[in-house]
Amino acid sequence: MKRTGVAFLAVVLTGMVVLGCKGDRSASGASGRPVEITVEIFDRGTDGGKSDPTNNNWTQWIQENVLKDENIKVTFVAVSRWDENTALNNLMAAGNPPDVCLSYSSELIGNYRDLGGLFDLSPHVDTVLKDLKAFLGPDQALPGRDLIRRNQDSVTGAVYSIPARRMNTAQNNIFIRKDWLDKLGLPLPTTTQEYYDTLTAFKEKDPGGLGRNRVIPFTMTVDVRWTASNILNAFVDPDLDPKERWINTVIDRYFLLPGYKEGFRFLNKMYNDGFIDRDFPLYKSEENMNNLIKSGVVGSFCHNWDQIYRESTAILSDLQKNVPGAELVPIDPIQSSDNITHKSAYDAAGVNFFIPASCKNPEAAMRYINWLSKFENYNFLQIGPEGIVHDMVDGIPKIKVGEGLWIQNSAQNIDYTIIMNGLDLGDPEKTAKGLANAYPWPADFIAGAYNTAMTNASPGPVIPVTLAAAGPVQQTLVDKSVSISTESVTANPANFDRIWDAGVADWLASGAKAVIDERRAKYFEP
Numbered sequence: 001m002k003r004t005g006v007a008f009l010a011v012v013l014t015g016m017v018v019l020g021c022k023g024d025r026s027a028s029g030a031s032g033r034p035v036e037i038t039v040e041i042f043d044r045g046t047d048g049g050k051s052d053p054t055n056n057n058w059t060q061w062i063q064e065n066v067l068k069d070e071n072i073k074v075t076f077v078a079v080s081r082w083d084e085n086t087a088l089n090n091l092m093a094a095g096n097p098p099d100v101c102l103s104y105s106s107e108l109i110g111n112y113r114d115l116g117g118l119f120d121l122s123p124h125v126d127t128v129l130k131d132l133k134a135f136l137g138p139d140q141a142l143p144g145r146d147l148i149r150r151n152q153d154s155v156t157g158a159v160y161s162i163p164a165r166r167m168n169t170a171q172n173n174i175f176i177r178k179d180w181l182d183k184l185g186l187p188l189p190t191t192t193q194e195y196y197d198t199l200t201a202f203k204e205k206d207p208g209g210l211g212r213n214r215v216i217p218f219t220m221t222v223d224v225r226w227t228a229s230n231i232l233n234a235f236v237d238p239d240l241d242p243k244e245r246w247i248n249t250v251i252d253r254y255f256l257l258p259g260y261k262e263g264f265r266f267l268n269k270m271y272n273d274g275f276i277d278r279d280f281p282l283y284k285s286e287e288n289m290n291n292l293i294k295s296g297v298v299g300s301f302c303h304n305w306d307q308i309y310r311e312s313t314a315i316l317s318d319l320q321k322n323v324p325g326a327e328l329v330p331i332d333p334i335q336s337s338d339n340i341t342h343k344s345a346y347d348a349a350g351v352n353f354f355i356p357a358s359c360k361n362p363e364a365a366m367r368y369i370n371w372l373s374k375f376e377n378y379n380f381l382q383i384g385p386e387g388i389v390h391d392m393v394d395g396i397p398k399i400k401v402g403e404g405l406w407i408q409n410s411a412q413n414i415d416y417t418i419i420m421n422g423l424d425l426g427d428p429e430k431t432a433k434g435l436a437n438a439y440p441w442p443a444d445f446i447a448g449a450y451n452t453a454m455t456n457a458s459p460g461p462v463i464p465v466t467l468a469a470a471g472p473v474q475q476t477l478v479d480k481s482v483s484i485s486t487e488s489v490t491a492n493p494a495n496f497d498r499i500w501d502a503g504v505a506d507w508l509a510s511g512a513k514a515v516i517d518e519r520r521a522k523y524f525e526p
Contacts, residue, residue, distance in 0.1 A: 034073040035364040038098040040088075042415045043078035047287055048314045050409045054078050057405040058381060058416055070371055072364050082285035085475060092117060092356065099359040100368060102351050102418050106151070106161075107251050109352055111471025113153075113160045119355040119362045122152065122159040128366045129162075132373040132419060136165050140348045141462040142526060150349050154466045162369075163349035167422030168435065170305040170453035171344050172229045173330040177299050180207040188331050192234075192266075195300075195333040199275045202299040208323070210297055217275040217299045219292055221283040224485035225253060228267055230302050233344050234334040235263030242461040247519045249460065250512045251470055253481050255504050259337070264488045268496050271489050281486040290315060296323035305330070305453035309439045309446060310411050311401050316441075330452040345457035350421035373419045375426055382412045382423055396430060398437040412438060463526055469518040473511030480507050 041053045053059075054076040066072045077098040079087045085108055091097040092112060103109055112118050125133055125148055136147040151161045174195075181188065181198070184207050189195040199217040206212050220227035237258040248256040255261075270276050277298075283289050292298050293315055308316040308328045319326045336342040355365045372378055383390045383397045388406055390397040402408050409415060412423050423438050425431045435450070436443035470477070484503035491499045508516075 032071065034067060034071050035361045036073045036075065037100065037359070037361055037364050037368060038075045038077050039100040039368065040079050040098040040102055041076045042081040042084065042102075042410070044081045044312065044409050044415075045285075045287060047290075048312070048318070049403075049407055050312065051405055051407050052078075053409055053415065056407075058384075058408075058413060061380070062416065065377065066368060066371055070364070070367050072368055072371075074368065085478065089475065095358060097356045097358060099355060099361065099365045100353060100418075101356060102353040104351050105251070105474060106352060107467075107470035107474040109151075109161045109354055110466075110468055111474060112354070112356070114468050114471055117357050118160040119357050119359060119365075120158040120160060121162065121355065121366065122149075122157055124363075124366055125149070125159065128363060129370050132162070132370045135373040135419060136162075141459070142464055145464070147349065150464070151352065152464070154464060161352040161354040164351045164353070164418060165420050166346050166348050166350045167420060167424050167431065168450070169346040169348060169457075169459065170450050171346050171457065172226075172302055173305045173307075173449055173453045174230050174300060174302045174333070175308055175328045176331050177202075177208070178327040178329045179325055180299055182327075183207040188329070189333040190331075191333055192335050195331075196270075199270065199300065200273070203274055208296060214297050215299065216277045216292060216297050218270060219277040219289050219298045219301050220280050221286060221289050222281055222482050222486055224264075224267070224280075224489060225481070226303075227286075227289070228263075228302055230332075230343050231266065231334050232260060232263035234336045234342055235259045235266065236336070236342070238336045238338050238340065238342050243523060246461045246463055247523055248516060250515045251474055251477050251481075253477070255481070255484065255507060256512075256516070261500055264485070264500065265496060267489045268491060268493060272493055276489065281490065286313075294318040294322060296326060305449055306411065306439070306446065309441050309449065311399075311440060312408060312410050330449045332452050332455055341456050343453070343455075343457045345454065345459045346421075347459045347462060349462075351418065353418050369419065372417060378417045378420065378424070379426070381417050384408075393437060396433045396437050397425070399439060401440050463523060465522045465524070467515075467518060467522065469511070470515045473515070476510055477507065477512055477515075480510055 043053050044050060059076055063074050066074050084103065085105055088097065088101065088103060088108065121129065129148065133146060133148045139145045139147040139150055142150070147165060148162055149159060150163050152159050176188070180202060184201050184205060186198060186201060189198045202217040203215055206215050208215065225232060233254070236254060240258060245257060250256065267276065277292065289301065290313055293301060296319060307313060311317070316328055319328065332341045334341060353369065355362050359365050383399065384402065384406060386392060389402050390399050414421050423431055423435050425434045436446045439446050484500070484507060487503060488496060488500045
């Protein structure tokens with residue numbers, strides 16, 4: 001947010017704390033009438049047959065069962081997945097956010113916390129949220145600590161947000177058109193140079209018979225740091241001290257990490273050699289990129305480790321409908337300076353959920369979150385009814401392509417099972433088999449993609465301190481990071497250093513330096 005937005009939000013949130021205390025903050029009255037709450041749900045659009053995220057068979061099942069089990073009436077509020085931070089800011093500033101919110105931005109949540117806009121969950125961890133605490137379990141990154149307390153304020157002990165549990169930590173893969181490689185007689189590229197040579201061949205030899213001006217060897221969106229992550233992150237110095245990595249990581253952006261600039265120089269060369277989609281700066285959401293891939297004109301791209309197999313995006317299935325014989329496969333070619341294909345993995349903590357101070361019934365909101373953490377509830381949301389959303393194969397559910405109001409808008413319905421990211425069948429062995437069966441594709445496809453993403457992958461360091469500096473400047477830094485990325489990639493090579501250096505200097509002056517200073521001052525060896 002700009003500073004005026006922060007000031008306005010501060011005033012509104014301060015009022016929310018007062019107003020929130022005036023309502024009925026109990027779960028239900030003596031009359032036994034249902035208590036009403038609102039819950040944020042990501043809106044991923046309806047492209048590819050996706051349903052209205054606030055009204056489908058899944059939401060109706062949740063509403064019916066929460067009402068029956070907890071006497072809580074749930075209304076879902078859609079927030080665009082592609083513009084979630086701005087949308088959530090607007091809802092908070094207007095004083096009417098959902099009672100249960102979620103965000104991947106710890107900085108955004110930290111800003112709400114510091115403005116007094118969040119409900120403290122800590123007194124309820126061992127009571128109202130006891131099932132959630134048991135489900136989340138111990139924090140693998142911080143021995144001796146429960147994951148439910150990952151975001152605990154290091155000074156006051158308050159818990160203003162709780163992370164979902166990631167069931168697997170694979171992050172991204174690079175995908176490539178294998179049918180194009182086969183037509184050119186080329187192997188899967190295994191080194192950075194081989195990858196570059198392959199993109200050159202795609203551009204010059206047009207294996208898809210599209211016409212050379214239509215071939216797009218590589219595509220991405222304005223979120224370059226994500227949709228080119230396996231390229232960029234491999235250029236970071238693999239010997240970088242974890243302390244310096246943590247200190248200089250600002251809102252999950254790596255502009256200040258040694259080597260990251262050279263990753264952008266590589267993308268700049270790709271762009272100027274005609275490999276990268278010229279229109280990528282216009283792609284603020286993923287739909288444009290996805291539609292291009294499905295149309296058959298794209299040779300390679302980078303995204304979630306399982307992106308092509310997800311029926312919520314239907315990339316591979318739609319591509320094969322449009323281009324019979326088309327084949328996409330994951331590859332791992334981008335080497336770091338030590339010739340190892342270093343890449344990022346997720347931390348075990350995923351999306352964060354929280355209850356705004358404006359919530360009139362925080363106990364009901366917590367009971368809803370706790371209800372989600374019970375196996376019988378999240379298990380149904382993940383696999384659905386047998387014969388409709390899954391079939392049983394050797395005692396393990398195999399997900400089918402849902403239709404109509406049973407379609408899953410996100411993989412394993414993670415938008416509804418906000419307490420977890422990924423599949424859980426209640427037993428590690430079953431879950432491992434179920435993960436491979438959780439897609440309407442051969443199990444070896446899924447296992448291969450997962451193994452590719454996890455090869456030489458590692459999460460960043462976790463330091464359990466309370467940070468505040470990034471919150472007020474988070475949106476400004478996000479916006480400027482997009483400008484740095486797009487302008488650096490599209491620059492004339494002779495101007496690359498000037499544009500990059502000026503952009504990073506402005507980014508530092510716009511709040512990133514204050515973030516770094518705070519992280520350096522608060523760092524400690526966990």
